[in-house]
Amino acid sequence: MENVISVENVSMVFNLANERIDSIKEYIIRALKGNLNYEPFVALKDVSFQIGRGESVGIVGANGSGKSTILKCISGIYKPTRGKIRTKGLLAPLIELGAGFDGDLTARENIYLNSAIMGLNQKFVESKFEEIVDFSELRPFLDVAVKNFSSGMAARLGFALASVVNPEILIVDEILGVGDAAFQKKCGEKMEQLRSNNATMLLVSHDINQVKAQCDRAIWLKKGVLVMDGNALEVCEAYENWTKNHSAFESEASS
Amino acid sequence: MINSLYTYFRGLVKYRWLLRQLIARDNKVKYKRSLLGYAWSILNPLLMMSVMTAVFSGMFRFDIPNFPIYFICGNLIFSFFQESTTMSMGSIISNAGLLKKVYIPKYIMPLSKTMSSFVNLWYSLVALFLILIVTRTRFQWTLLLIPLPLLYLFFFSFGIGLLLCVLATFFRDALYLYNVFITALMYLTPIFYPISAVPDVIKKIIYWNPLYYFVLMLRQLVLDGTLPTLKLHLVCISFVVISLTVGLTVFYKNQTKFFLYI
Ligand SMILES: Nc1ncnc2c1ncn2[C@@H]1O[C@H](COP(=O)(O)OP(=O)(O)OP(=O)(O)O)[C@@H](O)[C@H]1O
Ligand SMILES: [Mg+2]
Numbered sequence: 408m409e410n411v412i413s414v415e416n417v418s419m420v421f422n423l424a425n426e427r428i429d430s431i432k433e434y435i436i437r438a439l440k441g442n443l444n445y446e447p448f449v450a451l452k453d454v455s456f457q458i459g460r461g462e463s464v465g466i467v468g469a470n471g472s473g474k475s476t477i478l479k480c481i482s483g484i485y486k487p488t489r490g491k492i493r494t495k496g497l498l499a500p501l502i503e504l505g506a507g508f509d510g511d512l513t514a515r516e517n518i519y520l521n522s523a524i525m526g527l528n529q530k531f532v533e534s535k536f537e538e539i540v541d542f543s544e545l546r547p548f549l550d551v552a553v554k555n556f557s558s559g560m561a562a563r564l565g566f567a568l569a570s571v572v573n574p575e576i577l578i579v580d581e582i583l584g585v586g587d588a589a590f591q592k593k594c595g596e597k598m599e600q601l602r603s604n605n606a607t608m609l610l611v612s613h614d615i616n617q618v619k620a621q622c623d624r625a626i627w628l629k630k631g632v633l634v635m636d637g638n639a640l641e642v643c644e645a646y647e648n649w650t651k652n653h654s655a656f657e658s659e660a661s662s
Numbered sequence: 663m664i665n666s667l668y669t670y671f672r673g674l675v676k677y678r679w680l681l682r683q684l685i686a687r688d689n690k691v692k693y694k695r696s697l698l699g700y701a702w703s704i705l706n707p708l709l710m711m712s713v714m715t716a717v718f719s720g721m722f723r724f725d726i727p728n729f730p731i732y733f734i735c736g737n738l739i740f741s742f743f744q745e746s747t748t749m750s751m752g753s754i755i756s757n758a759g760l761l762k763k764v765y766i767p768k769y770i771m772p773l774s775k776t777m778s779s780f781v782n783l784w785y786s787l788v789a790l791f792l793i794l795i796v797t798r799t800r801f802q803w804t805l806l807l808i809p810l811p812l813l814y815l816f817f818f819s820f821g822i823g824l825l826l827c828v829l830a831t832f833f834r835d836a837l838y839l840y841n842v843f844i845t846a847l848m849y850l851t852p853i854f855y856p857i858s859a860v861p862d863v864i865k866k867i868i869y870w871n872p873l874y875y876f877v878l879m880l881r882q883l884v885l886d887g888t889l890p891t892l893k894l895h896l897v898c899i900s901f902v903v904i905s906l907t908v909g910l911t912v913f914y915k916n917q918t919k920f921f922l923y924i
Contacts, residue, residue: 432835520687523679523682
């Protein structure tokens with residue numbers, strides 16, 4: 408099977424100190440005190456995996472375990488501190504609810520803005536406009552500013568947009584949770600359809616049942632470390648067992 | 663380096679639609695709650711010019727024939743530089759939310775700011791032509807060459823904007839320092855005084871100010887009706903090349919670290 412996503416020894420270190428030294432005064436004070444180097448925060452530690460064409464992979468893990476971070480690295484939004492990431496084919500990342508939406512613009516304007524952000528061309532989007540609107544079922548709200556949308560409505564619009572491009576790789580970060588049952592079903596069907604066209608899917612969800620249902624493989628991240636990679640049912644089971652006895656931010660000793 | 667820059671900017675073709683939308687949005691936001699809207703792009707230089715003409719014909723007197731035109735030429739150039747670089751500078755910070763959630767080539771942000779200022783500059787040219795008519799200044803054929811200094815100015819400002827953008831993203835203080843700097847720069851650009859009126863020491867500094875040469879070229883085309891010398895072109899082109907090279911290199915080398923600071 409051909410690999411479409413390859414993640415090799417990826418580490419992501421956030422230097423939390425760096426983030427806060429954003430004024431020269433602070434920099435000078437820190438430099439004088441000699442504590443420019445803060446304890447770095449490791450969000451991903453030496454993570455490696457390969458995903459083949461047509462696979463559907465779920466990523467599970469507690470809050471703050473690095474799931475969104477790895478997706479952002481794969482999407483090219485973050486550059487990993489160490490390691491290499493390669494992707495092949497058109498990628499449609501749905502990282503966060505309405506990531507590219509401008510609340511002041513109407514749904515119609517946002518469809519155009521967002522498509523442009525995804526790097527699509529105008530002709531293509533205009534030809535697909537009706538399809539997007541139909542899929543999201545938001546026709547009556549086309550000229551309403553998106554800031555007045557409910558979160559589910561925004562999710563509908565976002566998913567409709569991402570799926571219309573027929574991406575070869577679809578990356579979804581737990582944004583479907585807010586959609587109602589009917590829409591979730593529709594999204595599930597759409598994902599099935601994409602998969603039958605041999606699209607690759609990478610899905611982050613706290614809904615273990617969704618992962619079990621839609622993925623054939625799962626990856627479990629724990630505090631930035633890949634602890635398990637394999638059959639979705641087995642990984643989900645192991646993860647569920649672990650969550651029964653542990654919480655996200657407890658110290659290493661008890662885990 | 664050149665090669666990687668080439669592949670990098672090939673994205674421009676792919677993202678040109680986004681660029682267009684961002685420019686349109688900038689201009690829409692700018693005049694969102696104002697009655698006159700775009701007319702301000704024309705009114706603003708006109709009003710500035712009236713105030714300055716009143717001040718300088720009443721209080722101070724420089725020996726400048728056709729002061730209104732002289733002033734507006736300098737003002738157009740300087741205002742564009744100020745607006746575009748200031749907006750570019752904050753463009754990564756103000757789009758932090760977007761840049762942390764979706765992938766867009768980062769240079770799109772400073773570029774769209776520079777371009778939306780450039781659109782504004784063309785509106786302001788209407789003001790220049792209105793004053794030419796009102797003051798009954800002769801329309802020189804060299805007016806046709808106005809786009810040339812403006813293009814130099816555009817690329818020069820884009821380069822500087824990229825550099826400042828990197829600086830501000832890593833150090834927010836730069837935004838405030840730049841405000842001070844730009845005020846100093848304004849006085850060191852002969853916008854409302856002739857270069858002959860300043861002492862030699864200051865003159866030496868002004869000769870290092872790139873804006874001086876862009877202003878000079880525009881005035882030659884509009885006021886004097888003379889063709890800029892080859893030397894003046896070379897000076898302008900050198901500034902453009904230096905600014906773009908430094909700006910692009912610094913931006914390209916640092917842009918992957920932006921997300922750690924926004
Ligand atoms: N830009 C950033 N700067 C600093 N720290 C960050 C940044 N992004 C993420 N982190 C840190 O990295 C860790 C992993 O975050 P991430 O968003 O990947 O978690 P997650 O697994 O998606 O969690 P959740 O289930 O809550 O969505 C967190 O501790 C977070 O504080
Ligand atoms: Mg997350």
